[in-house]
Amino acid sequence: MKLYYSPGVCSLASHIVLREAELPFTPVRVNLHTHTFNGVDYYSVNARGYVPLLELDNGERLSEGPAIMQYVADRVPEKKLVPAWGTMERYRLVEWLAFISSELHKNFGPLFNPVIPEDVKDHHRECVHDRFQWMEGQISGRAYVMGDSYSVADAYLFVVASWGRHVGLALSDFKNMRALVDRVAARAPVQEALRIEGLG
Structure with missing residues (x-):
């Protein structure tokens, strides 16, 4: 491949x-x-x-x-990077991947575009901040996005969340998110x- x-x-x-x-x-x-x-x-x-x-x-x-x-x-x-197809856990994974893709990934895009006006970028920063805040509560008490088990959703979140430091959206205000990202970063x-x- x-x-x-x-x-x-x-x-x-x-x-x-x-x-x-x-x-x-x-x-x-x-x-x-x-x-x-x-x-x-x-x-x-x-x-x-x-x-x-x-x-x-x-x-x-x-x-x-x-x-x-x-x-x-x-x-x-x-x-065990994904749950088995046909299980509710798999659909929860798909739900998370869709959220990371549409609510986080897509809102970061304009922040890296030099021709986007700053007021538009501010709107997207607020959107990402709000989504981070929501996720902070969702992953409270969890080692990973889906719970105790690492999955492909964690790899995706790790990448997208890591972009924040380049556009004024560091994870310092989100201890659960920061801990998850650090946990993923430590993997070989x-x-x-x-x-x-x-x-x-």
């Missing part, structure tokens, strides 16, 4: 999950400014031009981080993914 990624963006979550799963894969770094990798036009691989993209050994390609993370985790059920596969991406 090949994982097309760019350092520190949302593809880091898929990178982490692949390392947690201990499946063989080749990381392929994409320059999102030029939309190239190794001198090749990335649009020739992914018409949408963004990462992550997982290319399977049979040539099929899968995009969108939450789909990639679940696909990878389902390949190694013994790792996470450290390895960060090292490979030049972030550790």
Whole structure:
């Protein structure tokens, strides 16, 4: 398999999950400014031009981080990175992935865009802050998003929450969130993914 990624963006979550799963894969770094990798036009691989993209050994390609993370985790059920399909716990996981994607990830996007007016950015900062505040209560007393067990939702939350320090949304006011992020950061596969991406 090949994982097309760019350092520190949302593809880091898929990178982490692949390392947690201990499946063989080749990381392929994409320059999102030029939309190239190794001198090749990335649009020739992914018409949408963004990462992550997982290319399977049979040539099929899968995009969108939450789909990639679940696909990878389902390949190694013994790792328990996702609950089994058909269980209420799996739908709770999907619920969390959807929340992180739509309520956190999408609100962070404008904060990194230099052409977005500052008042619009302030609105998105408030949205993220409110979502962090809600999550702070939801994960109280839990080691991880889903409870005592680490899952792909934690990898995704780790990446998205880590963006806060770059845009004035540090986790210092959210002790539960900070503890969860620190717990995830300490995992060996996470450290390895960060090292490979030049972030550790």
